[in-house]
Amino acid sequence: MKKNRKYLLLIPIVAVLSFACNDYIQNVDPLITQAQDELLNNETQLPFLMTGVKQRFSTVASQISCLADLLSDQMFYTSDNPQASFPTFEEIDKGQILLDNNSNRGMWRVLGELRFFADDLIRRTNSISISNAANKNAALFTGYFYGGIARFYMAVYYGLAQTQPGGVIDAGPFIPQSQMLDQAIANFKSAITSSAKDADTRIVNSFIAKAYLVKGDFANAATYAAIGMAKGDADFLALYNDVSNIYYWGFAGKGRVQIVVDNRMNDYITADPKEANRIKLSTLKGTSGKTYYFQTKYPDKFSNFPVMTWQENNLMLAELALRGFGSGNALALVNEVRASHSVGPLVIIDLNGVLTERDKELCFQGDRLIDENRTGKWHLAAGTWQYLPITSDERNANPNLK
């Protein structure tokens, strides 16, 4: 056994390696593309966080509007279109939407992110020390305003069942449309308290009016529309560029046409060629030789997307006036909108006329589905989805929905 003492040589080797391991393993360079959450708890990071909220808003805005248009009677899907290949779009068009529809699953996920990013910005802003009040107000405005928009989208575009609109927040219970709209309105009102610009305040007021309009609270809608966007105000836009593209361009536009426009939109132009100033269409041939129309309102991948305009506010005022709320002159308000596109004036207007004007003026902005639902003019058979379904991902992972 004496010669086996050489065995002891192994002991210092093991010991040295053991101590070396920890030091060696932990000495790695940090990531450069990602930052840990706690590092963002700093006033200097607020602009970065605010931009993130807006960035996610732009991801959501044109996508959810395009899917809503597809579900409405403004756009449709046909396999005769040689560029079309997504079965998920066909399901949405027909209102026969499986809960795991992939296009919708992706949409619901980014909408959830928008809500979370906005709410998290408010939480973070209120939990850190901020020396500059303007910075704090800007962050709170961004959080409340875009958090309000996220809730509004859930209220008007999503549903638990075919005719049961509403949404979910933070894996909580289903929130019916009316209550979700109340939350949106509360957010918008909080945003106004942090608003630094009158123009921003008017935009927010228009959103509040729109939320009340969907709720059927016409009195409050009229109140806020009256102090909403006015002629000459710049559109409130979702911004895109060459890297982050508007959804319509790649799926229902010049980039690739999977979703085409209902022929009745072209009928407006046939009836009055000036309507082409605001209903912008182009054509493509189906494999059968049939002609289809697609939108060119957003001709480029970087085209910006109007989310709220003074024209929409005018049309809300006109509708509310015809419903007996507010003091606006409905015909003048509508004609002011038409004139902004060099379309000739109407001589008479009624509620249906305002809805038609909305169909044309707000085409390809996601408003047609809202109007169909709030006015009871659903175009598909009973039993079809009138809202995008809250997805299987949510239902499976949210104990409050089981």
Place this chain on the structure above:
Amino acid sequence: MRKNLLSLFFLLLIPGLLLGQSNFKIKGKVTDAKTGEPLIGANVLLKPSNLGASTDLDGNYSFDVPGSLAKGQEAELTASFVNYRKKTAAVVLDGKDITRNFALSEDIFQNEEIVVTGIASKTAKSVAEVSVGRVAASELSTINTYGGLSQLVSGKVAGVQLTTSSGNIGSGWRFFVRGGGGLNGDEQPTIYIDGTRIDNAELNFYGTGGQGISMLSNLNPNDIDKIEFLKGPAAAAMYGTNGSNGVVLITTKSGKLISGLSQGLSIDYKFNYGFNQQIYKYKTSDFISADDANRQFQTGPLREHFFSATGGGTFLKYYASFENRNEVGIMPSNSENRTSLRVNVTSVPTSKVSIRLNSNYVNNTLYRPNNDNIIFGFLGNTILRPKSFGWVGEQDLRTFSDKHQINQFVGSANVNYRPIENFEVNGGIGIDNSDYTETRLFPFGVNFGGLIKQGQRAIYNRNNRQFTYDFNANYSFTLFDIINVRSTAGGQFFNRILRTSNVTGEQFSSDLITSMGAAGVISGYGENFLDEKQGGIFTEHSFNYLEQYFLTLGIRRDYASSIGKEAPVITYPKASAAVRVDKFGILPEELNLLKLRVAYGESGVLPTTTDPIPLLWTAATGGYGAGAVLANIGNASIQPESVKEFEVGVDAEVMHNISVEFTYYWQNAVNSIVGMNLAPSTGKTASSVPFNIGSTKAWGFESLIQYSPIRTAEYGLDLSLVWNYQNNQVQSLGGAQPIYDPFNNNVIKEGLPKHEFYTLISTGPKYDATGKYIGSIASTDRVDLGSPIPNTTGSFTLNFRFLKNFNLYAFAEFALSFKIFNDTKLFSSRFGNNPTYNLYRAQLGLPAAAPDVAPNVTPLTPGTPEYNAVAEKYAKLDYVYSGNYIEDADYLTIREVSLSYDFTDILNEFELMTYIKYFSAGISVRNLARFTKYSGADVEYNSNGSRSLSRGLDFLTLQTPRTVNFWFRIGL
């Protein structure tokens, strides 16, 4: 660094210095014990030194031994030769010349061959305690030709499945080892070349529909001497974390010891000419547009030149090679041009030290075609719709290019040092450094739908550096004078540094300038960086009692930078034992080897680098600039998955010409990392959240039967059968929802095997009140539709040598209980390109699925039995439910057939052997024929490539080609 290089230089000079001392000679002859024929190239080694030589053309060997080693002590002289049992003779080193002759007996099944059984252990296969898979690469390369590592390994190792994803040249491929290990990671084994852990990535940054490029396609298979496979934790535990899916050890060729430095050179040249061709022709009975699809295929030529120089003397041996392989695929825009240069040098500067240096440089250029899930693909434009080229014109398709340029250096230095008797130290450093550039080009002026008209160019750069550091020390001693003990301790460290960057430019103003500077718009850009480290220390102790009982115990402690801030320690134990029953003297003589073995080991799979970080944000750019968006949701307490494996086996050899290996294994993974998908309404969906909540089990057996009924000077016949069975089951996901692949068909679900097809099917037709078909009835829930991974696999091999110099080699693979999702057929039905589908629609009075495709048939009357019978069949083709298109895909493929002739005897007659040592030529065919139940073009499919969650997905994927090779080899 410079100082180190100088030291190394002088170390290599030491042999020359030693030669100046007073030497003595060891010499002799090595012959076949049965025939007395000399054995050419047999190795004779003097132990415990590293000195030795190889035999020459007459079987003679001779080498010098420094006089300083002669102290009158006893030493061992061992003679070994491939397929022969080694012999050892005792010699006394007293400074006088020694002559020893050896007569070696055949070892048909290589039971005496040394195999690796662990990170620092190797032993003869006849006493190995674990199952070790082997591919005798250098032998196979003499009778066949292989384009890459995947072709060399496929079907050759019991318990190892290897599946390519498509017929693209350079395409990725995936191992499935035994039952697939645990739930985590990519299920891929860790691969080492000469001790260097190499990059096994599939690169697929810019999508061309699904397929990626395998970094393993850079390896020249002609350089490989052997491949050894440790198939699971029972054998690979000492490799630590990430050994759970096994470890592949590739050894490249080394120089051969030939007596005398001046004679020590052998030059080998191999030329290979061949072509790839389409196997499966699309039929108009399946696709209206079949002819358009078939027209896209081409016969792709291939040419390969391979030179190698091997040689050396007592103190220095070397192997150097050069390869250029130029291969064109069966689809336009798909080719490979690989140039490889390798130099391996082994030096024995003193009797106590040996050094091996390996270096390999590869320049590889690949072009990858569009296919799979993309509207710019050849197949997407031809077999989806009855009218082809709806998205992109036929000629325009061919203007696209996706070029991959790779420069890779893989090198290693290993030192063996024996400072005192029975004690040795090994150290090694390995480097794998690769620069990769992908350049994707949509040319200016070509219409790729509306998306790209004014051209688009995208560049992705990737630099990957991997460093492997190994160190171990072994000490051998005798315990109680009857138990031989070998104790080992060591460490192993790994560091990977990855940098990537990418940029995309569009809207070029001219087709003359395509540099990024001429782009009107930069539409995409990014950068990434990763630094990760792993390390472990281990100790292992082997006990050998009377060469009958063998026992090994080991333990490894692992660390990794991806396991939280404090790098907690993970411990992996192993234990294995074997008994040579044939040495008890109680068995019949015919049973010349019977070994029972049992082994247990643990390993694991690391979390990803970001898994332990609770919340990570990144920057997303857009119309507002760059803003913070969520990137990852982690779990600070995450630990590696733990995989335990138990195996028991028997190895037997009967009458020296039948060999049987059988292994049963059982794997259990616990603490599997399961990504819990939070409800999207939480907003935390950038990733799933990892938790150690899963568990799986896997079991199966693997067997290898070899039979050599004929072995004469004129004829030889070797037959072998590999038969494997595997099964696995996800036992728990800890309450998490099932995990589906992006196509929503493959699932990770409790109670089912991993990756099982689990989706909806049609159960029958639905009628209105008049009896008219109005749709199909869906199953009320998802249905288990089988596995994309076969339960049973295997292969047959025949190697027949006849008329002395002819050799016929055939190799076939089969798989049973195997399913593929035929998404190609689903979409062609949906778009009206499936004649059967169209016929049913017409018979049911339904509108045509596409213009001008309705056959001229009279609709049947609703409510009649004929109508209902068609409705039943049509419902089963409802494309809404993907389960309707999941098909049986069992197959038998005649994988390799070759016929070669060795002209050496003829050359001898003409006395050309003065100039030429050997000359052989042959023809070989890969994928000669396939027999399968599957209705699609191929079964070796996965549209999403080799690293995706999707498995067994056929969606416009390119079939694997038939490859015909004509080759000759000449030795100088």
